[in-house]
Amino acid sequence: MPDSQGRRIALGCEGSANKLGIGIIAHDASGAAHVLSNVRHTFVSPPGTGFLPKDTAHHHRAFFVRVAKQALRDAGIAVSALDCICFTRGPGMGGPLTSVAVGARTLSLLWGKPLVGVNHCVGHIEMGRAITGAANPVVLYVSGGNTQVIAYAEQRYRIFGETLDIAVGNCLDRFARTLEISNDPAPGYNIEQLAKQGGRVLLDLPYAVKGMDCSFSGILGRADELAALMRTGGKGPDGEDFTPADLCFTLQETIFAMLVEITERAMAHVGSNQVLIVGGVGCNERLQDMMGKMAAERGGSVYATDERFCIDNGIMIAHAGLLAYETGFETALEESTCTQRFRTDEVFVKWRN
Structure with missing residues (x-):
């Protein structure tokens, strides 16, 4: 009552x-x-x-x-x-x-x-809808255990695309283990901070978009190989030196570009110009920035919450x-x-x- x-x-x-x-x-x-x-x-x-x-x-x-x-x-x-x-x-x-x-x-x-x-x-x-006020957005749900592109229709949240293997958050978390990055406050957050220091070198990683779905395990495997190469003093495929920060930058740029691509395709399909990013990875400022630029080009906007609710x-x-x-x-x-x-x-x- x-x-x-x-x-x-x-x-x-x-x-x-x-x-x-x-x-x-x-x-x-x-x-x-x-x-x-x-x-x-x-x-x-x-x-x-x-x-x-x-x-x-x-x-x-x-x-x-x-x-x-x-x-x-x-x-x-x-x-x-x-x-x-x-x-x-x-x-x-x-x-x-x-x-x-x-x-x-x-x-x-x-x-x-x-x-x-x-x-x-x-x-x-x-929670994302309540906090941001997004009316009827395409939802990108990205967390440690889930990666889905979702839109509402006829009293269901319909899944338009998802990961075929591991989730994007799990990919980031496992790469943090490879680099032995602290898990406090969260491995993904610490990768994000390292990535902000990189960008001098963009290494080549697989880009695995398959229709509306994504695959991250092969990307993680290749990133692990490059990390092992870096530890032994090896250089990148083009003979360049690279750092852990460059690896984190490269990983983020690659997997976030994949997420932006499938989200944009879902927006076109349902005729929406709003994107709501939810889940722990949704706190990532670079993901929000990339998604915001895509949405702006479509005359739309992106909605996200801070760590209290993401x-x-x-x-x-x-x-x-x-x-x-x-x-x-x-x-x-x-x-x-x-x-x-x-x-x-x-x-x-x-x-x-």
């Missing part, structure tokens, strides 16, 4: 990868979203390593209670004000997803609140979950399972006409 101010309020729990996020959001009588709290705690692995599911799941279990308490304190509300508890059903890593789902089920039972399972990708899209967070799960809850959707306790493969276009988007 709406509170005394006519608001509905949801708590959202996100933990599909290495970030545990719990946030609280309110929808007022007009449907506008208001962020009440947005707390996040990240599992950071040592340089040269990735985060394993079991270690990440342990991190989420260890920090869930304190993050939830902090979210409630920051929001300044009582448990009784909550309408529902939302959680990420997938896609994501099995262990971390399950750990957070167990936490959400516990809160639901403890507080007597209905559960709402949320698709992680739809959470990103709806990077995985509980608020996006609370927002998408509350949108679904307001249309009558709930997840029964016995059906509150998680799945690593929960596709964006499987969700019935009842809250959009």
Whole structure:
């Protein structure tokens, strides 16, 4: 039921990868979203390593209670004000997803609140739309585990193109391991900073666009080969010296050009001049710049959010979950399972006409 101010309020729990996020959001009588709290705690692995599911799941279990308490304190509300508890059903890593789902089920039972399972990708899209005000954009969803070009049609988010192997964020993260770059605050962020120091040399990497889809594994393999060559004092194919910064610059330029190409093709297909970039890689300033130039040439514009909402967070799960809850959707306790493969276009988007 709406509170005394006519608001509905949801708590959202996100933990599909290495970030545990719990946030609280309110929808007022007009449907506008208001962020009440947005707390996040990240599992950071040592340089040269990735985060394993079991270690990440342990991190989420260890920090869930304190993050939830902090979210409630920051929001300044009582448990009784909550309408529902939302959680990420997938896609994501099995262990971390399950750990957070167990936490959400516990809160639901403890507080007597209905559960709402949320698709992680739809959470990103709806949060991006709410923050930027983008009306009906083509969405580029780029993160550690997902790479998709999406457009809305007939109450579904339709996937126009996607990765055929690894996600763009995973490509960047794995190359950060190759260079033994710090994972704090994020490997992709540190690659971006190194890339800003490069640009003197643009090396040749594969360009793998296949229709509306992309492939990144071959690009990563070639970048790893060049990194090994650099360590032994070797030179580039044209006899040039190059640095880790040049490698990061080259990798970004190549894979972002691929993303711009398939996004532009989707815009032409659906007749849209808006692009919304969501997901952790969407924070990258170079990607935003390249996409913005393409959109401007088409008489359009690009929309993106900062790290508060681009990077995985509980608020996006609370927002998408509350949108679904307001249309009558709930997840029964016995059906509150998680799945690593929960596709964006499987969700019935009842809250959009």
